[in-house]
Amino acid sequence: RPGKAGGGYCTSLPEFRAPFIFANFNGTCGDVEVITHEAGHAFAAYEARDILPAASRWPTLEACEVHSMSMEFFAEARAELFFGADADKFRWQHLADALTFIPYGALVDHFQHECYEHPAWTCEERCACWLSLQREYMPWLKPEDELGFYASGRAWQRQRHIYENPFYYIDYCLAQTVALEFRALIERAPEEAWSRYMAYARPAGTRTFRELLEGAGLGDPFDGETLRSVAASAKAWLDAHG
Numbered sequence: 001r002p003g004k005a006g007g008g009y010c011t012s013l014p015e016f017r018a019p020f021i022f023a024n025f026n027g028t029c030g031d032v033e034v035i036t037h038e039a040g041h042a043f044a045a046y047e048a049r050d051i052l053p054a055a056s057r058w059p060t061l062e063a064c065e066v067h068s069m070s071m072e073f074f075a076e077a078r079a080e081l082f083f084g085a086d087a088d089k090f091r092w093q094h095l096a097d098a099l100t101f102i103p104y105g106a107l108v109d110h111f112q113h114e115c116y117e118h119p120a121w122t123c124e125e126r127c128a129c130w131l132s133l134q135r136e137y138m139p140w141l142k143p144e145d146e147l148g149f150y151a152s153g154r155a156w157q158r159q160r161h162i163y164e165n166p167f168y169y170i171d172y173c174l175a176q177t178v179a180l181e182f183r184a185l186i187e188r189a190p191e192e193a194w195s196r197y198m199a200y201a202r203p204a205g206t207r208t209f210r211e212l213l214e215g216a217g218l219g220d221p222f223d224g225e226t227l228r229s230v231a232a233s234a235k236a237w238l239d240a241h242g
Contacts, residue, residue: 008023008024009021009022010041010042010045010068012045014054019045019046021038021041022038029083029090033072036071036072040068040069040070041068044067047201048201051205051206056205057205058204059204059207059208059209059212061168062171062174062209063209063212067200069172069176070182073182074182074193077190092242095183099235101172104138105176107133107136108156111162112167114133126153127153127156128153130153130154134153134155174221175221177221177226177230178221180230180233181219181230184229184233184234187233187237196216199215199216200213200218
């Protein structure tokens with residue numbers, strides 16, 4: 001509606017024992033991504049609605065993002081309902097974005113470490129650091145061909161987490177790695193994938209992130225082999241459908 005705030009989020013309404021999703025749509029594929037993402041949070045919140053104490057109904061933030069990022073991939077089975085003959089185009093772009101997000105998220109985290117280790121840096125020094133790290137983590141980008149804002153290394157200024165939630169952004173990388181493992185499992189054995197998703201979601205905040213992963217038989221995203229495995233699976237699908 002006119003004047004509606006931007007963004008999307010999910011919260012819970014304990015008095016109604018129900019989750020609540022806020023979102024806005026603009027007629028792009030982002031509409032599908034935001035509603036399926038927030039639906040993952042909502043599903044997990046609904047499953048955990050009776051857990052006591054109430055503080056245990058949500059796990060830690062990286063664990064929560066597994067709920068949402070994985071649900072995006074589970075929902076792709078119905079992509080034709082939204083995109084018709086272009087469903088595979090959406091799946092391809094969604095997977096490519098998910099895969100390339102991980103080095104970007106690592107870049108954001110590394111950049112913050114450098115900034116906090118060098119508090120006296122000028123804006124120009126921070127921008128130079130961003131450009132240097134961007135070449136390391138995302139070498140396919142050519143900042144010299146971009147608009148001046150990006151070419152000068154100022155892209156970090158648009159990432160509000162750096163200002164509002166220092167060192168939080170790496171949680172998305174951990175969650176995306178787990179979500180990509182779910183995607184690979186969906187491709188091979190969808191029923192098993194859903195069973196493991198339920199095993200991951202139901203304990204909610206009564207277990208730590210690693211305990212949730214272990215209970216669902218999932219790999220540890222801190223293990224380099226896990227990342228190599230999910231990346232190889234994603235690349236194989238992208239190559240086959242590109």
